[in-house]
Amino acid sequence: MARLLEFTLNGRDRVDAVADNMLLLDFLREKIGLTGTKTGCDGGECGACTVLIDDEPALSCLTLAATIAGKRVDTVESLGHDGQLSAVQRGFHEKLGAQCGYCTPGFVMASAGLLRRNPNPSEAEIIDALGSNICRCTGYVKIIEAVKYAASLNAQGVSP
Amino acid sequence: MDALPDFRVLNPETLDEALAARAQHPDSKPLGGGTDLVVNIRRGILAPSVLIDMNRVKELHAIKVDENSIEIGASVRLTALAQHSDVIAHYPVLAQAAAHIAGPTHRNMGTVGGNLCLDTRCIYYNQSEWWRAANNHCLKTTGSMCHVAPKSRGVCFATYSGDLAPALLTLQAEIDLAGPNGKRTIPLEHLYIGFARQDVPVTETQGDGKFFLSLRPGEIVVAVRAKNTPGLRSAYDKIRIRRSIEYPVAGVAVALKREGDKLTDLRIAFTGTNPRPVLLAGTAELCGGGIDERVIKGLDALVRDQIMPMKTTFTPGHYRRRVAGVLARRLMTRLYES
Known part of the structure; x- marks a missing residue:
């Protein structure tokens, strides 16, 4: 069926x-x-496939597309505009929150x-x-620093 | 994981529509957050021809709560339950149990009805199809032998690990069910029939790790309800190998009343140990005095008799039973002294 x-999807209505x-x-x-969303464990254990559905994090590997009618889905491609990184992206970039990525x-x-x-x-x-x-490079300390920095950027007016 | 088999998704908007869809498709499965069901479909464990998306059914989304009673719809998200200020204030064991489930993203997705009906787990069951085929399918799927207890004579020992059930059992909750033959309300304790006894055949009241719910064909969970007991103190805790995205080594809910220097009411329930959540029987006999040597020893004896983890996870059964006992003692003592 x-x-x-x-x-x-990412701010644009579509059918x-x-x-x-x-x-x-x-x-x-x-x-x-949109290949920014990653297939990781493919079974709801690792979070690599996380997207936002109506602003709440959800696992896209366990969500059926047939259940999201009328909802807002945001993927990583929705962040950043006109060549400017979003606060979270800048946080991960500048505080080295990504290792293998x-x-x-x-x-x-x-x-x-x-x-x-x-x-x-x-x-x-x-x-x-x-x-x-889960980050299997185990770079959690840098990731937490990145989010703190992103929050401070957000306070200065950079969108998250 | 494997590709998904072919199925239809129905999106009813009212309870009547959902029940009609369920009656029309006996092979259907109700879909909540999908964090349990979709995983099992992807592993080739289940292959329903129809999924009924319960997330748009309006009647199932309410949390009605005050200091006297609580009623939670089956499609309420676990995050909503864990963060509800009145639940935190009046039913701490329930809010804490909800907050202990998996990780935050899972709680955004998972529902109360889904968590109550969470499938039982076992290292021989929660595997990919090729793994299970290579290891001789177990009793819970299509095999003829329980690999955890090869001499079990057809009894499955897969472990129940939902967190809400033990919390609700200590609150003496009831559950509302609806099906093709109408609605019924039963004590929540009667929903769980995973006694896994080898001396009686599987019936509607006596099941095992495979037949662990007393749901009748076509029945769905509508809501779960409980009354408050004035003066009841309650809490939930669990031990797991990782802090999140992990099933429990053991989870324990405790509710008790203290009047003066006397313990006057004591309810303890476990998850992650048996094929059903276990509301410990015999705790009334531990009441009447303070928490002394007699109570501690009595509790240990009850745990030893009723909590029977098998080798269904990577942690051995005897370790999980000790963890369960220690957690129960800790929580009981903390609540009594708080």
Whole structure:
């Protein structure tokens, strides 16, 4: 079975034909061609596929595209405009929050979701909010620094 | 993981539509957040022909809570439950249990109904299809033998690990179910039938790790309800190998009442140990005095008799039973002295 799916992707409304058994992850990567969202463990354990659905972090590898009608989906491609990095992107770039980089889009989206609902998080809140993401380079200290720096940039008016 | 098999997704907007869809498709599965069901479909463990998306069913999204009672709809997100100020204030064990589930992104997705019906787990079950095929499919899927207990004579020992169930058991919760033959309300304790006894056949009231819920065909969870007990102190804790995205070594919910220097009510429930969440029987006999040697020893004896972890995870059963006992003792003492 397939259906016409109306939803908002990275701020733009669109209508697509999708199969009922298509995962949001495969839909984003294979059909739309937005490969920023990564396939990691592919089973809900690592968080590399994290996107925002209605501003809340969600695992696209366990979300069926057929369940997101009418919702807003934001992927890592939605961050940054006109060549300017977003606060979280700048945080990860300048504070060396990325090592091999594979988990980074997931961490970036989980962090962006955190800053959207809590612009000034404590270190404990940052650690809690990133609890669904795994970095196998284990660069967590730098990642937490990156999010703190992103929060300070956000306070200066850079969007998260 | 494997590609998804072909299935249809239905998106009902009312409970009646959802029930009609469920009745029309006996092979269907209700879909909440997908953090358990979609994983099992991707592993080739389940292949329902229809998924019923419960997330748009309006009636299932309410949390009705005050100091006297609480009612939670089946599609309420775990994050919403964990962060609800009235739940935190009046039913701390429940808010803490919700906050202990998996990681934050999983809690944004996962639902109360889904967590209550969380599939039981085992190292021989939660594997890819080729792994299971290479290791002789186990009893919980299509095999004929339980690899954890090869002499179990057809009894499955997969472990129940949901966190909300033990918390709600200490609150003596009831659960509302709806199905093709109407609605019914049962004590939550009766939903879980994973007794895994080898001397009786599997029935609607006696199951094992494979048949661990007393849901009838086509039934879905509508809501779960509990009443508050004035003066009850409660808390939840669990031990896991990693702090997040991890199933428990053992999880414990404790609720108790202290009047003066006397323990007057004590309820303790466990998860991650047996094929069902276990509300410890016999705790009433530990009440009547303070927490002394008699209570500690009595609690240890009850845990020894009723908590029976098998080798269903990487941590051995005897270790998980000790963890369960220690957690229960710690929580009980902390609550009594708080």
